[in-house]
Structures are given as C-alpha cells and as structure tokens.
C-alpha cells in the first residue's frame with residue numbers, strides 16, 4: 001500500500017471495533033438472548049450495576065467446547081453442552097471467535113442510533129418530560145425547544161418537543 005512518505009508499506013487490516021445493535025451483536029457472537037456478548041453475567045444479575053465482577057466471555061474456549069460437544073466421548077459431549085448452555089452460548093460458532101488479532105469482547109462498541117439516541121436519550125427525555133409535566137413546565141420547555149438557534153451541523157427543530165416523533 002502506498003504510504004504518505006512515498007514508500008510502499010506492507011499492511012494488515014485489523015478489526016478493532018464493530019458497531020452493531022444488541023441483536024446484531026448476539027447473532028455475531030452466537031450468544032442467546034437476553035445475555036451479554038461481553039461477559040457471562042447471568043440474567044438474574046441484570047440491573048445490579050456492577051458488571052466488572054463477571055468473567056469476560058472466553059470465545060476460544062467456547063469453540064473448543066463446541067468441538068467436544070460434537071466430537072468428544074459421551075461424557076465430554078454432555079459436559080461441553082452443559083458448559084455452553086450455562087453460558088447461553090448458541091449452537092454455532094460466532095463470527096469473531098477464531099479471527100486472528102481480534103478480541104471479540106472488546107470490539108463491541110455502542111451503535112449510536114439504537115444505543116444512544118433510541119436507548120439512553122429516549123429514556124432520559126421521557127424522564128425529563130415527566131418531570132416537567134409534573135411541575136407544569138412542559139409548555140415552556142416545548143417553546144424553548146422550538147426556538148433553538150442555528151448551529152453548524154445541527155438540524156434545528158421546527159416543532160415543539162412533544163410533537164417530535166423520531
């Protein structure tokens with residue numbers, strides 16, 4: 001590949017991030033819903049807030065277990081199937097499990113539309129508007145929302161917040 005200094009460089013592209021929503025991620029990583037593709041947190045722990053206490057997913061070990069689950073002896077097959085089932089691992093290999101120089105647990109990055117805009121922002125704005133309605137301030141907020149001044153790269157709103165649908 002030609003470099004900016006004029007020399008030819010030998011390059012190896014490496015995937016360092018994969019932007020996808022939750023459902024795309026669990027498909028790519030072969031994890032069953034509603035589990036996490038990054039760690040092995042059980043469903044019963046969701047909402048506790050301390051995600052750092054759970055073991056990161058060991059995708060290469062999952063692959064070895066998947067081989068044992070089909071090619072091992074009777075006891076190995078049973079043990080491997082149970083191991084995978086306990087961790088909500090799907091029945092087929094994940095896309096990134098055996099790719100070189102890829103860490104399947106760290107390439108997942110938030111997808112801005114579904115995670116930030118339609119997830120966190122929608123949740124936050126529901127909380128804010130409920131608060132404003134409770135304190136009889138929603139009309140003032142809607143008025144200010146529609147009056148936002150122009151800014152480069154910012155699409156102005158031409159209607160009150162409560163009439164925005166997307």
Ligand SMILES: [Zn+2]
Pocket residue numbers: 036037038039040041051054
């Ligand atoms: Zn997790």
